[in-house]
Amino acid sequence: MNETPAHYTRTAIALHWVLALMIFIAFPVGLYMVDLRLSPEKLQLYSWHKWAGIAILVLALIRLLWRATHRPPALPASMKRIEQIAAHAAHHLLYVLMIAVPLVGWMMSSAKGFPVVWFGLVPLPDLVSKNKELGDLLGEVHELLAWGMALIVIAHAAAAIKHHFLARDGILARMLPFLK
Ligand code: HEM
Numbered sequence: 001m002n003e004t005p006a007h008y009t010r011t012a013i014a015l016h017w018v019l020a021l022m023i024f025i026a027f028p029v030g031l032y033m034v035d036l037r038l039s040p041e042k043l044q045l046y047s048w049h050k051w052a053g054i055a056i057l058v059l060a061l062i063r064l065l066w067r068a069t070h071r072p073p074a075l076p077a078s079m080k081r082i083e084q085i086a087a088h089a090a091h092h093l094l095y096v097l098m099i100a101v102p103l104v105g106w107m108m109s110s111a112k113g114f115p116v117v118w119f120g121l122v123p124l125p126d127l128v129s130k131n132k133e134l135g136d137l138l139g140e141v142h143e144l145l146a147w148g149m150a151l152i153v154i155a156h157a158a159a160a161i162k163h164h165f166l167a168r169d170g171i172l173a174r175m176l177p178f179l180k
């Protein structure tokens with residue numbers, strides 16, 4: 001953890017894309033399922049959303065541990081100071097939200113009195129006791145944080161694409177090595 005490496009590790013790259021894919025699925029499923037009328041389909045989607053969300057939480061914790069023990073490569077010196085600050089801020093916020101969004105989702109489920117049985121097999125403990133007002137509030141927070149994450153992801157992906165086509169500094173290829 002002394003020298004700044006030239007590359008992301010394969011593990012960091014794999015975790016980045018697996019998590020991105022899972023978040024890209026969990027988000028629209030969340031939006032779609034809340035507007036359905038009460039039906040077996042709605043309950044099934046709620047279960048899948050919660051299972052995927054807990055899997056995201058577990059992978060995000062592993063990713064955070066990996067990140068804490070493996071330095072990322074430095075940003076190119078050609079980037080302005082303000083761009084470097086923005087990139088680092090976005091990355092930090094994304095790490096926080098990868099944990100906070102599913103954690104608040106889990107707390108909300110507990111508060112609303114719907115315990116999480118992960119993949120229908122592993123009963124998870126309730127994080128807070130049943131309380132309707134708290135459940136509704138945590139639902140609002142879950143929605144707000146998820147939208148906040150979506151906005152940062154859009155800016156983050158747009159920046160990566162701009163780096164690839166305009167700055168041509170190889171940043172996108174660090175996360176997508178087949179582009180090299
Ligand atoms: C990164 C992971 C997650 C993302 C991106 C995500 C995203 C979303 C979104 C966009 C909604 C719709 C919000 C609305 O329009 O009201 C939603 C709803 C919901 N999410 Fe998540 N979620 C995640 C993880 C979780 C987890 C881990 C749980 C619980 C274990 C959970 C439980 C719920 C529930 C119960 C709702 C419906 C709330 C309601 O009926 O008002 N979510 N989620």
Ligand code: HEM
Binds near residue numbers: 016021067072091
């Ligand atoms: C839910 C979706 C996504 C999340 C949560 C996410 C999160 C992150 C985080 C936290 C980092 C920082 C890694 C580190 O240095 O520790 C990162 C790096 C990166 N991401 Fe994403 N990302 C997502 C989607 C995308 C997409 C769609 C693209 C491309 C279009 C992309 C391109 C990149 C690139 C190129 C880097 C490396 C930046 C560098 O070399 O400094 N990401 N991502």
